Amino acid sequence: MPNDAVLKAHGIKPSLTRMMIFEYLKTAQKHPNVDEIYQALQSRIPTLSKTTVYNTLHLFTEKSIARAVMLKDQENRYDLAAHPHAHFQCLHCNEVFDVAMMPDFDLNQLMPNHEIQDVSVLISGVCETCKAKEAAQKSS
Amino acid sequence: MPNDAVLKAHGIKPSLTRMMIFEYLKTAQKHPNVDEIYQALQSRIPTLSKTTVYNTLHLFTEKSIARAVMLKDQENRYDLAAHPHAHFQCLHCNEVFDVAMMPDFDLNQLMPNHEIQDVSVLISGVCETCKAKEAAQKSS
DNA sequence: ACTAATTTTGTAATGATTACAACTTAAAAC
């Protein structure tokens, strides 16, 4: 489905700016924060304002085509809300990976009468690469 | 185990301020943010500084007797790091409950060669009380 | 007491987010 159709399908008028922010989230294999999105698109949209990036991301999350990912930083990152997944964040290099898993508990049974809208799982530790670097340093 | 012994056992010198912040985390059935802790103890420690609350909580999390809980606010909350558990946050009243469950996936198998230090699970939605209120309003 | 280390404090800086009013562009009405 083309990008403008995705936006329309969620009740978002596909302006140029919105299309490009959506495209960036879709293409970049990252979990960008507001500033990264702003920097990345500034060259192609010279008049872009950071406020617009904020506005657009708020709209996207409200309309459920994106979601805010809260990690161990004090800034929000954003992710297309396609398939639910967990995140791993390395406490050394700060890299963030998707982890293809979600709790499969029967939440409705654990918390009856509660309406569950979202589940977010954040795993933190040291990534493979950083562990290898550490090991190399020790043996030198 | 008395509070000062808990602190000592984790390599923290049990100053009065630290004891009281620890005691507050232990007693209050909440997930307080820095300001709540500061306000609560101000009457008993008139000279208390918010910086000290920050310092102490950093120390506590570093020494693993407390942990920062990041919810859908833009401020940290704190919890004694006793037993691992998930959190439910109501998007209406902002209340936070403990949920006695954790993912039991074999993370080491899912992410081999990664060192996993922490797993945090945040469930968000509408709590029982808020749902009841909604239902009552509809039928009026 | 004297000295050094630790703890606490107050104030200023940082940095992400929000508020808001002006401006610009697009759509609707005429």
Added chain:
DNA sequence: GTTTTAAGTTGTAATCATTACAAAATTAGT
């Protein structure tokens, strides 16, 4: 196709949690 209205975008200023940092106070060791 002007005119009017709404929607989208922008820039600046305010907010607020957190951090930086140096001075002051307290504690521990001699």
